[in-house]
Amino acid sequence: MAKVKFHSGEAVPLEMHKVRIVQKLSLAPIERRLEAIREAGNNTFLLKNRDIFLDMLTDSGVNAMSDKQQAAMMEADDSYAGSETFTKLENKIRDIFQMEYFLPVHQGRAAENIISRVFVTPGSIVPMNYHFTTSKAHIVLNGGSVEEIIIDEGLQVTSQCPFKGDMDVGKLQTLISTHGAAKIAYVRIETGTNLIGGQPHSLANLREVSRVCRKNGILLVFDASLLADNLHFIKDREAECRGMSVRDITKAIAGLTDIIYFSARKLGCARGGGICTNSRDAFMKMRELVTLYEGFLTYGGMSIREIEALTVGLEETMDEDMISQGPQFIEYMVNDLARQGVPVITPAGGLGCHLDAMAFLPHVPQTEYPAGALASALYLVSGVRGMERGSISEQRNEDGSEVYSNMELLRLAVPRRVFTLSQLKYAVDRIVWLYQNRDLIGGLKFVEEPSMLRFFFGKLEATSGWQAKLVAKFRKDFGDSL
Structure with a gap:
């Protein structure tokens, strides 16, 4: 991904690929969209794809594959055991992460399940820079608890801090001194912290966290699912890493950790x-x-x-053009929205553009879920x-009381190599109109609330007739436009 300056002076991200396969989209009239969001219980997870124009729910499993990835799929060896296809992946893991042992799983939360079952015990603690929904759920299910010790800047909506995903090393040392190293199941670092706006951590911070862990004999577990974006930010924002290749930065990260797991989605x-490690002891504990839970060791729930x-995709992640597209598209979107006064998380992170729902809707209290309301609107x-x-x-807490998030965000994910700049401009235009x-x-x-992971399945309804009023205003301003 390159950034070029137009004659007008505007700096625009330039795609370093061409589109060769397309998928038709549809844009339903707003009246149908009102029916659809009500049918879905105002939960965007429950919308049908046929009613969606731009799907910015997630980048998980919806990034576009390259021509080389598509071609490689035709070479697969479908042997149940001893597959050459698996051997290729195992060797690629060793090459990129310099880790001897690899266990395949069907997706990231499966890795979290296995790691938690092996290392988390009742009463144990898992310090982390910030939690992810499924990682926290697996830890709690196995009797552990999570301690978030992100730096203070991590929870500031607008900031100039380049690495808001850094862990507070002083708080980590205090936590270990207070509870003792034996009570720490492991320390977890999430690269590209998902729930606070895709904010990266620095290599320097990871080095300090690793030093504390090794001094105290504590495992350092690294969630590498959003590694691609974080590699871009380390190379772009961390002065000591600008002369390093993406491959060398990856090896440096891996050398500081004990277990790496990731979602290939x-x-x-x-x-x-998969789960990677150089520890034979950890490997043997997780292997069974x-x-x-997943399948035999040469496929782990994945198709060959x-x-x-x-x-092929892991190798392509070592390409600067590949890993920079998402962050540069997101930066363009964030900067355009901020220029027009829309409250967004800054600096622009990875994964997607994040709207600050509490600043966007200051009149909607947290008891009425402003981020969910903004997603619906x-x-x-x-x-x-x-x-x-x-x-x-x-x-919710065990007593039924509500847990209010540190931030109320609407995430607009930007899957890699999927959207065009004109589509992002359309999204920006509608967001600006909505803000006005x-x-x-x-x-x-x-109106329907599961006890766990309610954001996947729960259903809600509007607290008033605001949705019909919004439709009426839209029709007044846009006429017959979709």
Whole structure:
């Protein structure tokens, strides 16, 4: 991905690929979108794809494959055991991460399940820079608890801090001194922290965290699912790394960690995932669970065609043009929105553009889920599906009281090599119009609430008739336009 300056002076991200396969989109009228979001219980996860124009829910499993990945899928060796396809992936893991042992799984949360079952015990603690929904759920299910010790800047919506995903090393040392190293199941670092705006960590911070862990004999577990974006930011923002290749930065990261796991639905633009380590002891503890929960050790719940695609995708992740496209598209979108006064997370991170719902809708209290309401409203006026990353994504306390998120965000994911710049400009235009008419948006309340991972399945309804008013205003301003 390159950034070029136009004659007008505008700097524009330039795609370093061409599109060779297309998929037809549809944009339903706003009246149908109102029916669709109500049928889905104001939960964008429950919308049908036929009712969506731009799907910015996630980058998980929806990144575009390259021509080389598609070609590799035709070479797959479908042997149940001893597959040459798996051997290719295993060798690629050793080459990129310099780790001897590799366990395949069907996706990232499967890796979290296995790691938690092996290393988390009742009463144990897992310090981390910030939690992800499924990682926290698996830790809690196995009797552990999570301690988030991200740096203070990580929870500031607008900031100039280049690495808001860094862990507070002083807090880590205090935590170990207070509870003792034996009570720490492992320390988890999430690259490209998902729930606070895709914010990266630095290599220097990881080095310090690793030093503390090794001094105290504590495992350092690294969630590499969003590694591609974080590699771009380390090379772009960390002065000491600008002369390093992407491959060398990756090896430096791997050398500081004990276990790396990832979702290939994000890293590698395929499906599946894996766990890597140089510890034979850790490998042997996890190996039996892979066979029990995922499948045999040479496929781990993945199709062999996906394994071939992942092998190529991991190699392509070492290409600066590949890893820079997402961050540069996101930066363009964030800067355009900020220029027009729309509250967004800054600096621009990876994964997607994140709208600050509490600043966007200051009149909607957290008790009425502003991020969820904003997701519903944006879909209504644009056909763009985003993801709520706020209090709906949290889980109630055991006594039934609500847990309010540190941030109320609407995430607009930008899958790699999927959208065009004109499509992002359309999304920006509708967001700006919505911000100008934000007073029309009201809150949501649960009418069907699962006890766990409610953001996937829960249903909500509007707390007033605000959606019909928004449709009426849209029709007044846009006429017959979709």
